[in-house]
Amino acid sequence: MTQYWLMKSEPDEYGWADLVKAGEGVWDGVRNAQASNNLKAMQVGDLALFYHSRTGLEAVGVMEISAAAFPDPKDKTGRWVAVKVKPVHPLNRPVTLKAMKARPSLADMAMLRQSRLSVAQLNADEWGEILKMAGNGSAAPA
């Protein structure tokens, strides 16, 4: 079963464009227990939204988990994990935080309930709704 995720990064640090350019990226630097648990639950083939935090405040692209959790190479304590991701396709229209908040059907989204959660899970309905808002509905593959 494919799981759906939303992953935040500050575009000044590491943005969608950086990932596209690289072709594959290591999603490291997560230092939050809840977010880390989400990383550990990811499986190859799961899909995730790339969300720009701080500057942008919008989901901009879809990526795929290309490697399951492994120890974060930058973490000396050995406590934290990273995953690998590959870009799948950009969103036709970025979906802003504001737009997500305005949707009653998205009110229960984990990341809306807890804004500081940098890696959050989405259910299939939420995923479908956001992709629809982006103009990347199920009928319109990349």
Add this chain to the structure above:
DNA sequence: GCCAACGTTGGC
């Protein structure tokens, strides 16, 4: 084991 102090994140 509790809780105050501190650091970090992210929306505004």
Add this chain to the structure above:
DNA sequence: GCCAACGTTGGC
């Protein structure tokens, strides 16, 4: 740039 929310640390 500021501040609220949240997590973590460290003294007791």
